[in-house]
Amino acid sequence: MVVALAPLWLVGILGRGLWTPDEPREADIGWRMSLQEDRTLPQLAGTPFLEKPPLTYWMSAAAISVLGDSAPALRAPNLLYVLVTVLAVGALALAMDLELVPAVLAAIVAGSALLMFRVGIWLAPDACLVAGNALALLGVWRGYTAPAGKAKLRGYLLMHAGAAIGFMAKSAPGWLVPGLALLTLLAWERRWSELRRPELYAGLLLQAVIVGPWIAGVAATTQGAPALRTLLWNNIVGRFVQVRAPAALDYTSGHHNSAGKYLLELPFYLVPWTLIAAATLRRAWSRARTSGPAGTPWRFALCASVPFLALLSIAATARDVYAAPVLLGLAVLVGLWLSEPADAFDRACVTGTRVLVAATAGLFILALVALALSGTVTAPACVVMGLATCATGILTWMRSAQAQRHGDPGGSLVWSYTGYAAALCLSALVVLPVINGWQDLGGLALQVRADTNASQLALLDPDETTLAVLDHGFTSPVAALTSGPSGKGQAVADWFAAHPDTARVLVLLPGHATGKLRRWLARFHTDAEPDDGAAAALIAAGSARLVRRYELPQGRRYALLGPPAR
Numbered sequence: 001m002v003v004a005l006a007p008l009w010l011v012g013i014l015g016r017g018l019w020t021p022d023e024p025r026e027a028d029i030g031w032r033m034s035l036q037e038d039r040t041l042p043q044l045a046g047t048p049f050l051e052k053p054p055l056t057y058w059m060s061a062a063a064i065s066v067l068g069d070s071a072p073a074l075r076a077p078n079l080l081y082v083l084v085t086v087l088a089v090g091a092l093a094l095a096m097d098l099e100l101v102p103a104v105l106a107a108i109v110a111g112s113a114l115l116m117f118r119v120g121i122w123l124a125p126d127a128c129l130v131a132g133n134a135l136a137l138l139g140v141w142r143g144y145t146a147p148a149g150k151a152k153l154r155g156y157l158l159m160h161a162g163a164a165i166g167f168m169a170k171s172a173p174g175w176l177v178p179g180l181a182l183l184t185l186l187a188w189e190r191r192w193s194e195l196r197r198p199e200l201y202a203g204l205l206l207q208a209v210i211v212g213p214w215i216a217g218v219a220a221t222t223q224g225a226p227a228l229r230t231l232l233w234n235n236i237v238g239r240f241v242q243v244r245a246p247a248a249l250d251y252t253s254g255h256h257n258s259a260g261k262y263l264l265e266l267p268f269y270l271v272p273w274t275l276i277a278a279a280t281l282r283r284a285w286s287r288a289r290t291s292g293p294a295g296t297p298w299r300f301a302l303c304a305s306v307p308f309l310a311l312l313s314i315a316a317t318a319r320d321v322y323a324a325p326v327l328l329g330l331a332v333l334v335g336l337w338l339s340e341p342a343d344a345f346d347r348a349c350v351t352g353t354r355v356l357v358a359a360t361a362g363l364f365i366l367a368l369v370a371l372a373l374s375g376t377v378t379a380p381a382c383v384v385m386g387l388a389t390c391a392t393g394i395l396t397w398m399r400s401a402q403a404q405r406h407g408d409p410g411g412s413l414v415w416s417y418t419g420y421a422a423a424l425c426l427s428a429l430v431v432l433p434v435i436n437g438w439q440d441l442g443g444l445a446l447q448v449r450a451d452t453n454a455s456q457l458a459l460l461d462p463d464e465t466t467l468a469v470l471d472h473g474f475t476s477p478v479a480a481l482t483s484g485p486s487g488k489g490q491a492v493a494d495w496f497a498a499h500p501d502t503a504r505v506l507v508l509l510p511g512h513a514t515g516k517l518r519r520w521l522a523r524f525h526t527d528a529e530p531d532d533g534a535a536a537a538l539i540a541a542g543s544a545r546l547v548r549r550y551e552l553p554q555g556r557r558y559a560l561l562g563p564p565a566r
Contacts, residue, residue, distance in 0.1 A: 001086050001104055004417065005111040007425045009082055012121030014072040015428065017436040020465055020556075023071075023123040024441055028468035030060030030074050030123075040217040041227065044464065045471035045478075048223060050230040053214065055168035056125040069473065074123055081127040082120040086111040088134035088162075089328060092141055093335040096297040101410040106335030108417055109276075110134070110328060115269035119324040125170040126321045132166030133325045136178035137304050143199065144185065145296070153199040160203025164210040172236040173308075177325045180307035181300065188299050240315045257318035262309055262326075269323060270330070272357050272420050276413065277330055279349040280337035287336070297336055304329030342409050350409050350416075354400050357416045361393045361423035368430055374520035376434055385426050392422040438515070438554040445469040448506060451548060451560065456499040460488060460507045460534065466558075470506070481505065488534050489543045496544070496563040504547065505561045507535040515553030535559035 018024050025044060032043045033054070042049040042057045059077035067073035089110040093103035110116055119126045136159045143155025159178055166174020186194055194200065218227050237243055267274045288298040309326045312318065342350070365386050372382035396419030403411035448457075448470065458479040459466055470478050481491045496503045511530025512518075518527070538544040544561035551557045 001090055001107045001111070002083065004104075004108055004414075004421070005082070005086060007421055008112060008117060009079060009120065011425050011428045011432070012117065013075045013078050013082075016071065016432045017439055018071045018074075018123065018442065019435065019439045020441070024472070025464045025468040026056075026060070026123045027071070027074050028472040030057050030064065031069055031472050033057040034061035034065050034069075038221070040214065040221055041223070045467045045480075048227065050223075050227055051235055052125050052170055053168045053231070055165070056128045059128070060123070071123075075121070078120060078123070078127050081131040082111060084131040085116075085120070085127075085134045085328075088131070088138045089331050092134075092138045092332055095138070095141055095145075096332075096336070098335050098339050101414075102335040102338040105338055105410055105413060106331045108414075109273050109334045110331035112417065112421070113269065113273050113327055113331070114271040115320060115324055116327050116331075119321055122321075124321070126324055128169035129166045129173055130324050130328070132162045132164070132169055132174050133177040134162070134328055136160075136162030136166060136174075137181060137328060138162070140178050140182050140185075141300060144182065144194065144300075148197065148199070152197065153202060156197075156199050157203045157206060160206045161210075164207045167207075167211055168214065171231070173322075173325060176311065177304070177308050177328075180311065181304040181329070184303040184307045185296075185300055188303065189296065239317045240311075242316060255317045255319050257313070257315055260313070261318050262313050262323050265320060266309075266323070266326075269320065269327065272353060272360055272416070273334065275349040275352040275356060276334055276337075279346050280330070280333040282345065283337050283340065284333055298333070301329045301332040301336060304332065338410050338413075346409065347404070350404055350412050353413060354397060354404075354416050357420045357423075358393060358397060360420060361389055364423050364427035365389055368427060370517065370520070371430065371434060374517045376516045377430055381430050385430050389423045389426045392426070393419050395419075396422065438552055440552060441465070441469040441556065442472070444550050444552060444556070444558070445472070445474075447550060448558070448560065449474060452504045455502045455504040456495075457504050457506065458495050460492065460505050462506075463508065466506070466508055489538060489541060492538055492543055492561070500563065503563055505544065507533075507538075507559045507561060509533055509535060509557035509559055511557065512554055513551035513557045515555075518554055530557070532559060535561060 018027050029042045029044050029049055032046070033039055036043065039054065039058065039061070042052065042054050056077070059080075060074045063076040064070070064073045067076060086107040090103050090107035093106040094100075098106075111120065116130070119130060121127075139155050139157065139159030139162055141155070143152050143159055146152040146155050159182075163175050163178050166177070168174070186192060215228070218231065219225070221227060234243065267277075270277045284298050284302055288295055288302055290298070305326045305328070309323065312322055312326075315322075337346070368382040368386045368389075371377045372379045396415045400412045400415035400419070403409075403415060456479070457470075458481045459470065460481050461483055462470075462480055467478075467480065479495070481495055483491045492505055495505060509530065510533040514529070532539075535544075535546070538561060539546055542564050545564050547560040547562040549557070549559055
């Protein structure tokens, strides 16, 4: 499992910079945590960040303290998270008495499905949350199926440990995923007597030991009760329903959910395993209704996914990464499906997966062609990687088809995965450096800081990304101007009046800058050039003058404003 997934992890975790959304913010919080004396509450640009518990920020801070402040160092703990996730899924499949190949394939699905891959390589708390969920689900299964005594106690202790890790990473989902899985399984199998087992509750002491000191530490801070309310009420309940809170804590105002959103997007989350997931769900429809122990693994895998997916579907807010824990149970279903004889529909799905992988590789090659034709990268590099992708794809297609003809669907899928991983990694060698240039907000921040070294710099209505990149690695603070009811012009005028000679204001401009790729794509589809938004309005009104513009190709645009000419 580790050998199969290592190329994806190394490329995605260690082979790129910090990308929006979220990663610049998380990087600044991790850097701040490495400098804080009191590490109870994370900080964004010196202000308490009360959206997540601090476990992942502790890990990132420890990593950069040892390895230095860099994007790979900040994401180094993700290697541990993804490793724990796939090993826990593989161990869960083996605990269900599956053979080695189905267990390995279940783990590969858990590590390579598009959403799981994205979560695993992203600098955010979700990767640690998923690792905790995977451990907790393994503990639920071991505790539920073990006889009374030490074996059941060990299983449920693992469940509580995983739940505590998940909670310390991203709050309530750490408890919800294993809790919903266990309660739904108990209701399905009418095994309510399990709730009377003392082994089930012994691990609450372990949770208290892990989570309790942090909650006590938060309560002891100067923010105390308001911080706990924000962390444990607004950030949990407030993401499912609207609660009474200040506008800044109204999480229902962004990332709006819609009916069926997750179900419609689920096939995309599962790429390249979409068709295999369809085959497993079709098989689960009948196998989960099998009475007795034979149906319990199928029921458990469904209970690990469906209840949490249903809960997400009725929440007020929605982001694709929220659904990552859902894929853990689906990955286990893949292992269960592979352990049974295949029928015609299953064989068609195996063939379709091979076709889907080939189509995905074709998209990667088209991306290389577009980069070469636009002059974004040199043509020889694209040609070499394109030919390597084609050659690898043809070889793995032939081996996958051969394994399927010999009645080995597991081997066929392993070869299909090999082709997918090779296409992704080979293309990434060319594409990732290009995207790093588009996302080089750290370099942009260095330019801004150099240009305003002797100035009083303020950010006008900054988003979290702007705050983070202008704070990360710098000792001098920047001010944040909030326009409020009086408007942007008044806020800027007040700042210039307070610092008449040295004042500067940085404004995020709408849209994205042009670049070689965008200019080439304009031959086929022309986009309207974005205007300068608030910066243009301030200049036109005589409230400010343009000092300098900053643009990243295909990326963010900023304007640096100074006081109007006297």
